[in-house]
Amino acid sequence: xxxxxxxxxxxxxxxxxxxxxxxxxxxxxxxxxxxxxxxxxxxxxxxxxxxxxxxxxxxxxxxxxxxxxxxxxxxxxxxxxxxxxxxxxxxxxxxxxxxxxxxxxxxxxxxxxxxxxxxxxxxxxxxxxxxxxxxxxxxxxxxxxxxxxxxxxxxxxxxxxxxxxxxxxxxxxxxxxxxxxxxxxxxxxxxxxxxxxxxxxxxxxxxxxxxxxxxxxxxxxxxxxxxxxxxxxxxxxxxxxxxxxxxxxxxxxxxxxxxxxxxxxxxxxxxxxxxxxxxxxxxxxxxxxxxxxxxxxxxxxxxxxxxxxxxxxxxxxxxxxxxxxxxxxxxxxxxxxxxxx
Amino acid sequence: xxxxxxxxxxxxxxxxxxxxxxxxxxxxxxxxxxxxxxxxxxxxxxxxxxxxxxxxxxxxxxxxxxxxxxxxxxxxxxxxxxxxxxxxxxxxxxxxxxxxxxxxxxxxxxxxxxxxxxxxxxxxxxxxxxxxxxxxxxxxxxxxxxxxxxxxxxxxxxxxxxxxxxxxxxxxxxxxxxxxxxxxxxxxxxxxxxxxxxxxxxxxxxxxxxxxxxxxxxxxxxxxxxxxxxxxxxxxxxxxxxxxxxxxxxxxxxxxxxxxxxxxxxxxxxxxxxxxxxxxxxxxxxxxxxxxxxxxxxxxxxxxxxxxxxxxxxxxxxxxxxxxxxxxxxxxxxxxxxxxx
DNA sequence: GAACGCTTGGAGAGCGCTTTCCAGTCTTCG
DNA sequence: CGAAGACTGGAAAGCGCTCTCCAAGCGTTC
Numbered sequence: 001x002x003x004x005x006x007x008x009x010x011x012x013x014x015x016x017x018x019x020x021x022x023x024x025x026x027x028x029x030x031x032x033x034x035x036x037x038x039x040x041x042x043x044x045x046x047x048x049x050x051x052x053x054x055x056x057x058x059x060x061x062x063x064x065x066x067x068x069x070x071x072x073x074x075x076x077x078x079x080x081x082x083x084x085x086x087x088x089x090x091x092x093x094x095x096x097x098x099x100x101x102x103x104x105x106x107x108x109x110x111x112x113x114x115x116x117x118x119x120x121x122x123x124x125x126x127x128x129x130x131x132x133x134x135x136x137x138x139x140x141x142x143x144x145x146x147x148x149x150x151x152x153x154x155x156x157x158x159x160x161x162x163x164x165x166x167x168x169x170x171x172x173x174x175x176x177x178x179x180x181x182x183x184x185x186x187x188x189x190x191x192x193x194x195x196x197x198x199x200x201x202x203x204x205x206x207x208x209x210x211x212x213x214x215x216x217x218x219x220x221x222x223x224x225x226x227x228x229x230x231x232x233x234x235x236x237x238x239x240x241x242x243x244x245x246x247x248x249x250x251x252x253x254x255x256x257x258x259x260x261x262x263x264x265x266x267x268x269x270x271x272x273x274x275x276x277x278x279x280x281x282x283x284x285x286x287x288x289x290x291x292x293x294x295x296x297x298x299x300x301x302x303x304x305x306x307x308x309x310x311x312x313x314x315x316x317x318x319x320x321x322x323x324x325x326x327x328x329x330x331x332x333x334x335x336x337x338x339x340x341x
Numbered sequence: 342x343x344x345x346x347x348x349x350x351x352x353x354x355x356x357x358x359x360x361x362x363x364x365x366x367x368x369x370x371x372x373x374x375x376x377x378x379x380x381x382x383x384x385x386x387x388x389x390x391x392x393x394x395x396x397x398x399x400x401x402x403x404x405x406x407x408x409x410x411x412x413x414x415x416x417x418x419x420x421x422x423x424x425x426x427x428x429x430x431x432x433x434x435x436x437x438x439x440x441x442x443x444x445x446x447x448x449x450x451x452x453x454x455x456x457x458x459x460x461x462x463x464x465x466x467x468x469x470x471x472x473x474x475x476x477x478x479x480x481x482x483x484x485x486x487x488x489x490x491x492x493x494x495x496x497x498x499x500x501x502x503x504x505x506x507x508x509x510x511x512x513x514x515x516x517x518x519x520x521x522x523x524x525x526x527x528x529x530x531x532x533x534x535x536x537x538x539x540x541x542x543x544x545x546x547x548x549x550x551x552x553x554x555x556x557x558x559x560x561x562x563x564x565x566x567x568x569x570x571x572x573x574x575x576x577x578x579x580x581x582x583x584x585x586x587x588x589x590x591x592x593x594x595x596x597x598x599x600x601x602x603x604x605x606x607x608x609x610x611x612x613x614x615x616x617x618x619x620x621x622x623x624x625x626x627x628x629x630x631x632x633x634x635x636x637x638x639x640x641x642x643x644x645x646x647x648x649x650x651x652x653x654x655x656x657x658x659x660x661x662x663x664x665x666x667x668x669x670x671x672x673x674x675x676x677x678x679x680x681x682x
Numbered sequence: 683g684a685a686c687g688c689t690t691g692g693a694g695a696g697c698g699c700t701t702t703c704c705a706g707t708c709t710t711c712g
Numbered sequence: 713c714g715a716a717g718a719c720t721g722g723a724a725a726g727c728g729c730t731c732t733c734c735a736a737g738c739g740t741t742c
Contacts, residue, residue: 006466008727008728010728019691020693033690037690053400053470053729054470055399055470056729056730061730087438093429093430093433096433129698263633269635294635359722361722362724369700375721378721397697400697400729401727
């Protein structure tokens with residue numbers, strides 16, 4: 001068993017026969033150290049099994065080598081089943097994977113922070129205190145005050161998904177309107193005459209954009225009215241919405257995400273409709289669910305991993321140069337043609 | 342805009358007209374403070390917008406209020422696409438959700454740590470240095486040295502999934518053998534005569550248990566030989582395995598997880614087999630994929646969220662009392678009967 | 683040979699916080 | 713009325729690290 005106390009700089013210095021300062025310089029790779037001493041110090045580090053104490057280091061450097069992934073859900077409560085849904089959704093995992101692909105090679109850690117409205121002040125304080133060098137924010141509620149607070153406190157931050165209102169803060173987003181328009185074009189090109197839409201929650205910006213984008217594009221093709229039903233991005237809600245829409249006898253449906261589209265497919269099938277012959281269905285996200293569906297889902301590709309990776313890069317750049325320009329990058333979605341439309 | 346420097350204890354003390362020590366006592370809710378002073382201090386805290394610096398606090402208390410979720414993947418590399426698969430898999434999200442359900446109410450943060458073999462020493466050092474109070478470990482490789490290192494260093498840790506070899510470390514696990522046996526019973530009870538199995542990777546303990554449990558149970562019913570094909574828990578690999586198994590003309594298939602079962606269902610369908618009439622299929626996990634499948638998947642329920650929550654509780658208890666007993670809790674799986682068998 | 687510049691390593695002052703120790707104050711009882 | 717006891721609150725010593733000075737050593741140059 002190892003001793004209770006971990007070796008400190010002091011210990012290494014004693015073993016190497018130099019001062020703390022010198023060891024610190026060697027460990028941190030600062031020049032101006034005699035190569036021979038360098039050698040001696042490293043072997044002392046080896047010998048003692050020294051590992052720098054990040055906390056102590058961060059306290060003085062004000063750099064933690066950590067970024068926070070903030071999941072802001074000011075509107076939900078602890079016992080809300082919503083959270084478990086959120087984590088189980090591929091969305092969360094894809095974002096984490098994308099972030100990690102950049103953060104890990106950079107040697108930066110990821111800390112998961114969930115905060116409700118009460119936690120905002122504390123979060124901002126913790127962040128400013130050096131708990132993390134910056135934050136990637138996943139804003140769930142429509143009008144989240146958090147991005148504003150972050151901007152005001154000048155904390156390096158990048159949003160995934162545009163803020164509800166213009167803010168001096170970087171973000172990555174998808175051209176949701178374009179994606180929805182792509183779906184509309186495809187449906188129209190197939191000759192669909194009675195097109196419906198299953199949308200996401202009305203108060204989420206991404207969801208809004210898909211709605212307006214779709215409606216606008218359909219209107220351009222003479223379809224001024226599109227029967228719609230809203231879901232909450234879960235498969236179950238997709239089933240429900242589809243059932244409600246069945247009365248409209250649609251021959252084409254655009255669904256605001258794949259999970260709901262999966263539900264729609266199920267309902268259509270149970271209703272004896274053939275897809276795509278009787279009803280064409282287009283999803284959104286190109287998640288793994290799209291490929292697993294039968295018929296395989298024609299969908300709008302949402303390169304979430306790439307976007308998260310880009311967010312991580314933007315954040316790292318901003319941490320490096322906090323004075324840099326606020327920037328945002330918008331990804332163009334593409335239509336992935338499979339069997340459902 | 343706020344000032345660059347954050348208020349410190351010192352500042353609050355000055356405003357309140359007391360000493361740093363007193364403010365610290367008040368903020369940390371230590372008794373022995375005159376109620377009146379108490380009041381004064383709080384309003385000074387309010388007024389200055391003081392937020393304690395966790396780093397500084399942790400440095401002295403040796404408690405960080407954070408636990409690490411360690412994803413140990415000593416065998417893969419940074420550019421390995423495996424990682425993105427891992428995060429996109431519902432498994433990861435379900436674990437995070439389960440952990441959070443306990444950690445969040447307890448005010449404990451979660452830090453995500455991915456480490457390869459090279460990072461083990463550093464990780465253990467960081468943990469001992471107080472970076473985190475404990476670790477929940479998701480061991481990917483079969484024979485991972487990390488749990489052993491953690492145990493040796495006496496770091497509070499809980500594994501999700503039993504260690505490859507006995508170790509003085511707590512863990513939560515599923516009775517995988519029992520689960521597999523349940524599937525076997527069900528298939529046999531249906532009267533299946535030609536049963537096959539699609540297994541997971543041969544070197545993962547959970548996967549091994551499902552294999553031996555299934556074979557043993559089948560043997561008990563006189564089926565000494567079960568044709569098998571191994572996948573890697575992805576849907577694609579499930580398709581592949583099913584295609585290979587088609588030659589055996591099975592009338593029942595047990596698949597070691599739902600994702601692969603989804604793939605199997607697809608192949609079966611394309612091969613013109615009806616499920617469950619021609620071939621009965623049983624999955625494992627009862628993930629959301631099971632419900633989304635058509636026919637809905639009969640599967641073995643794996644209460645991953647509950648298990649992760651339990652892991653968090655065990656960890657917290659161990660952090661509280663490091664001398665406590667090493668304990669493990671094994672969950673009993675249940676059969677969820679749906680349409681595929 | 684003295685003055686100068688350069689490199690190298692040590693001393694020490696914090697970073698913001700907790701916590702022990704101790705002095706001062708107020709009770710209370712003999 | 714004085715001393716023992718119970719509380720309160722302050723001073724100060726660190727936690728482990730970085731980094732700014734500063735002193736010492738050495739080679740140059742005039």
